[in-house]
Amino acid sequence: MRRWGVTQYARTEGILAEPIGDLWAVFCPTSGETSLLNNESMAVLEVLEAGPAGTAAICGALAEDSGESIEALEGLIEACWAQLIEMGLVRELRVPRTMLG
Amino acid sequence: MSSAPRSHQTLGDTDTLAFAKVLADAGFGIDVGAVSVHVRSDSKLFARQLQSVYAHFPLMDRAQWADVHLTINRASGFRRLIRPQVILQCDGRQPFEPFPANAPLPLFEWGCNWMIGQRLNDLLLLHAGAVERDGLALLLPAMPGSGKSTLTAALSLRGWRLLSDEFGAFNPDSGTFRALLKPVALKNQSIEVIRTFAPNAVFGPEFPNTRKGTVAHLAAEPDAVERRHESARPGAVVLPKWQAGSPTRWEPLTENVLFGALAFNAFNYSVLGATGFRSVVRLVRQCPGWQLVYSDLDDALATIDAAWPQVRERQLAAGQ
Numbered sequence: 001m002r003r004w005g006v007t008q009y010a011r012t013e014g015i016l017a018e019p020i021g022d023l024w025a026v027f028c029p030t031s032g033e034t035s036l037l038n039n040e041s042m043a044v045l046e047v048l049e050a051g052p053a054g055t056a057a058i059c060g061a062l063a064e065d066s067g068e069s070i071e072a073l074e075g076l077i078e079a080c081w082a083q084l085i086e087m088g089l090v091r092e093l094r095v096p097r098t099m100l101g
Numbered sequence: 102m103s104s105a106p107r108s109h110q111t112l113g114d115t116d117t118l119a120f121a122k123v124l125a126d127a128g129f130g131i132d133v134g135a136v137s138v139h140v141r142s143d144s145k146l147f148a149r150q151l152q153s154v155y156a157h158f159p160l161m162d163r164a165q166w167a168d169v170h171l172t173i174n175r176a177s178g179f180r181r182l183i184r185p186q187v188i189l190q191c192d193g194r195q196p197f198e199p200f201p202a203n204a205p206l207p208l209f210e211w212g213c214n215w216m217i218g219q220r221l222n223d224l225l226l227l228h229a230g231a232v233e234r235d236g237l238a239l240l241l242p243a244m245p246g247s248g249k250s251t252l253t254a255a256l257s258l259r260g261w262r263l264l265s266d267e268f269g270a271f272n273p274d275s276g277t278f279r280a281l282l283k284p285v286a287l288k289n290q291s292i293e294v295i296r297t298f299a300p301n302a303v304f305g306p307e308f309p310n311t312r313k314g315t316v317a318h319l320a321a322e323p324d325a326v327e328r329r330h331e332s333a334r335p336g337a338v339v340l341p342k343w344q345a346g347s348p349t350r351w352e353p354l355t356e357n358v359l360f361g362a363l364a365f366n367a368f369n370y371s372v373l374g375a376t377g378f379r380s381v382v383r384l385v386r387q388c389p390g391w392q393l394v395y396s397d398l399d400d401a402l403a404t405i406d407a408a409w410p411q412v413r414e415r416q417l418a419a420g421q
Contacts, residue, residue, distance in 0.1 A: 016375055016378055016379070018382045020356045020357045020360045020382070020385060021355045021356035021357040021358075021360075022355075022357065023357045025357075025360055025364075025378070025381075025382060027374075027375060027378035029374065029375060032371045032374055033371070034364055034365075034370075034371075034378055036357060036360070036361070
């Protein structure tokens, strides 16, 4: 969380995802690249399908679905962002606090 | 895209001098299945080399469409006297360094494959050997040095129909593989392996000291030439790996290894975008896959033959 606002993440539009064995093949239409993702990263993308969200909100949603604790999920999710951004699958949004309602 | 030509005269039937003149004047068209190639050349040696490995291909009518146009001419000036060379050009470009004048055929084959990889974006071009049996394609994707060409060549000499040594050409619209039937380029020890395996196999000349070592081209069987416009439905994928002294190992591939072997080893996967992605997903869903580690070619073929009825039954059931 930054002093002037919070960081949220938005899923790139038009992503195609298919389960391939124990991984997910994900095609990014903006980069044209295909990546293989594990279940944790794919779960994050699925939550983001509903709209941009920050780590806390995503952890909340996933904790509810998986029964894992929010604390346990936070580390996993934080570790996903750099890779998902590099793959072009999500982008970072800096949202001023005043816009968060 | 080419359609079936109607010509009865084959390249092998044609007098070499007459063919060399045609090649130098109007040029010559070769229909290899999914694509046709037009080539012109002032090299009489090239005419003879083409005849050695494309003997069963019909002579195409001059008026027929060609997808790829190439010229291979002898270098001019003093280079005709000192270490003479041949130069390949396509669309006014010279994508490769000149080759020695006695090696126009490997230059043609590499140039042709390069152009097909650049041009044929209505098909997903997997980097794989491809053969057919029972209307089903067996794909052999692999990295260089894996024994892909050796295994593809051996299969094509034991009752499997060669579709291509280099391209698994998948049509996303029809969901079938097409032939890109060119000679199998064998390198180094593979040449002797296949000569021993099939003493009657027809080879072009050997070219020592190329970038890939010694290269020789194995001509496609007449039946494969005759049937080069027949498509094949996806059958199975085998990832070959030649390993000196290894017993034959045959292990199922996980879907994600199969996906990677097809998508990340294709010529134009990224160019095709979502179509490429959907095609590979479809192939992974449809085709069983195995890793084949081998050193004994006969044993490797017997292993594939033994697994094939299972593939045929599965694909038959899926098609009903």
